Amino acid sequence: LYGDWFTHVLEWWQRCRDNKNILFLKYEDMKKDRRAAIVKIADYLGYDLNDDKINKITDHCSFKNMKKASLMEPSVRKGIVGDWKNVFTVAENEAFERIYNEKMKGTGLSFEW
Template sequence: MCFLKYEDMKRDIRGAINKLANFLGKDLSEETVQKIMDHCSFNAMRDNLNVNMKGHGFYYREKGAFIRRGVVGDWQNHFTVAQNEEFDALYAKSMAGTGLTFES
């Protein structure tokens, strides 16, 4: 299983693309990596209606879009302390042994 975290992708998108390509056994040209980087940029994803279906689904319907701001740690502006504690407990139970951690 290959784990990619949003924080890691924001920090080093090229490294994340190469990690996934290696996991899939693919050898990507520099041109292909650049195209993926362009297509997967936050702005491109936000503007792609197939990804950011404004007014559809249940995520942020009242705000009109699935994708919020693309800022690492912005979840803290949306979770209450109680929600964060509940999430942390569920995460610890469900993901025990995976080695995955969240950044604060």
């Protein structure tokens, strides 16, 4: 509906990356350090949260707890980074990586799989 992933992501990135009213967070970064992402969001919104509050939010925002509370779309499968590689064939993975490197080159935007 909105074009391919690259067009969608790169158009928004180009249009909004310097806009101070938009906070960019990548799913991979949130999965790597959910607590740091919550602190970053709170800081961005101007909230000074104590450790107890941050810890409670971090716990509530776990994949397991959000899934249990039915706060996710049915299309969210496992909540892990890079699971698409288990769905793609080796050839599809290689093709995606080649296209990814070509399309993302020079954008200043990168994703970790």
